[in-house]
Amino acid sequence: MSVKKVLRMGDPVLMKIADIVxxxxxxxxxxxxxxxxxxxxxxxxxxxxxxxIGINQRVVVFGMAANPRYPDEEKISMTVxxxxxxxxxxxxMEYGWEGCLSVPGLRGEVPRYTxxxxxxxxxxxxxxxxxxxxxxxxxxQHECDHLDGILYPQRMTNMRTFGYEAELERxxxxxxxx
Numbered sequence: 001m002s003v004k005k006v007l008r009m010g011d012p013v014l015m016k017i018a019d020i021v022x023x024x025x026x027x028x029x030x031x032x033x034x035x036x037x038x039x040x041x042x043x044x045x046x047x048x049x050x051x052x053i054g055i056n057q058r059v060v061v062f063g064m065a066a067n068p069r070y071p072d073e074e075k076i077s078m079t080v081x082x083x084x085x086x087x088x089x090x091x092x093m094e095y096g097w098e099g100c101l102s103v104p105g106l107r108g109e110v111p112r113y114t115x116x117x118x119x120x121x122x123x124x125x126x127x128x129x130x131x132x133x134x135x136x137x138x139x140x141q142h143e144c145d146h147l148d149g150i151l152y153p154q155r156m157t158n159m160r161t162f163g164y165e166a167e168l169e170r171x172x173x174x175x176x177x178x
Contacts, residue, residue: 003038006052046062060144062081063078084140108163112141
């Protein structure tokens with residue numbers, strides 16, 4: 001397997017609704033999952049969706065132990081989620097900073113539901129169902145958005161919080177000094 005090129009915002013593949021995976025436990029699906037995992041880890045990502053590497057299928061991977069892009073966030077078990085369904089368990093939403101491997105160097109504040117249940121299958125066709133909150137819920141919603149052709153800037157409600165990481169960090173540092 002290998003590290004793949006991550007498509008960037010503007011690529012038409014990222015704007016499509018991904019196709020349902022009809023068959024599990026195949027060599028092609030196993031290769032796709034390994035390519036997603038290899039690429040996510042190589043890029044220090046918390047998650048990655050198949051459309052981000054040019055594959056129009058409803059497959060996401062996510063998880064992290066220690067991640068330099070998210071040093072203060074909770075650990076998330078490495079998960080392969082195919083044909084996911086998300087159910088919000090609360091109307092409560094929270095704004096949080098997000099980045100994306102398809103929108104490199106930029107971050108923005110995005111509202112997300114704080115408490116969800118997600119379900120789907122692993123690459124072998126085994127059912128997965130979990131109830132999660134906070135950062136874990138944010139990561140799952142972000143990755144599953146990719147399957148519907150949505151990138152996080154499209155979820156933002158205040159574009160004044162959208163910018164390059166270095167500029168946002170410098171501005172935050174200046175605010176702390178004031």
